[in-house]
Amino acid sequence: MRDLVTGMSYLVKGQRWVGRNRRQWGFGLLPGLITLIGYAAAMTALVFWADDVVDWATPFADGWGSPWLGLFRGALTALFFGGCLLLAMLSFTAVTLLVGQPFYEALSERVDLAEGGSAPSSGLPLWRELWISARESLAVLVRAASWGVLFFALGFVPFVGQTVVPAIGFCFSGFFLTEELSAVALQRRGVPLRQRLELLRSRKLLVLGFGVPLTLLFLVPLVAVFVMPGAVAGATLLARDLMGEDEAAEAATEFTAEVRE
Structure with a gap:
């Protein structure tokens, strides 16, 4: 349970950090705003064209009589729109991070400099970092979308689909x-995707304490834009914990103090 509380504290500490550094907060808002505008335009277009897409995809139903044609295509339209909305929610963070990689x-x-006095660097050129980030984000998105489709289908199971499945879904998200x-x-520390996943699995309560409350906040895209800079700051603090850097810094400080004495 201690890790669960610690994860929540990193979320709060991240928001406090950007609150004390308003320029960094404003700097970090730009990618989220750009992504939000793009997604809003896409979803608006989807509202107008979803019926046309479903009609185009189901020509075999043109001859069906009323009310079956309307019910069938209406259900498909709802599923199509719901699936696109789910994909938008799952991909919003990945796309925002890709757009805002330099930011x-x-x-x-x-944050690293403020906490530890040094900031690890991958030493890779920007284009290489963007390529690695895009490739790994796509891999994570495919995994998350696969689980999302499964949870969406399980949501139709009576009782379980309305209680247990949403709770598990929030944990995965x-x-x-x-x-x-x-x-x-x-990534700046040169940790590849496979090793990152292993690190996160080794401290599941820490990860859930940070990620689940943030997922609830991110259900509102406008809130996600304003919370994102602090979320990145908090995730950096969490990454330092996962890598044991804070413990190492504390040990070095204690050793230095002992030597001086």
Whole structure:
């Protein structure tokens, strides 16, 4: 339970950090705003064209009589729109992080400098970092979307689909959201995707304490935009914990104090 509380505290500490550094908060808002505008335009277009897409995809139903044609295509339209909305929710963080890679990396470095006095660097050119980030984000998105489809289907199971499945779904969403956010700091440390997932699985309560409350906040896209800079700062603090850097810094400080004495 201690890890669960610690994970929640990193979420709060991240927001406090950007609150004390307003320029970094404003700097970190730009990618989220750009992504939100793009997603809003896409979802607006989807509202107008979803019926046409379903009609085009189901020509075999043109001859069906009323009310079956309307019920069938209406259900497909709802499923199509719901699936696109789920994909948008799952991909929003990944796309925002990709768009804002230089912004969030700079923010994460400043958190490292403030906490430990140094900021690890991958030493890779920007284009290489963007390529690695895009490739690994896509891999995570495919995994998250696969689980999302499964949970969406299980949601139709009576009782279980309305109680147990949403709770488990939030836990999975929190895990993958934490992975995406902590990747900003861990990629700078040269930690590949497979090892990042192993690190996160080794401290599941820490990850869930950070990710699940954040997932609930991110259900509202506008809130996600304003919370994102602090989430990146908090995820950097969490990454330092996963890598044992804070313990190492404390040990070095204690050793230095003992030598001086």
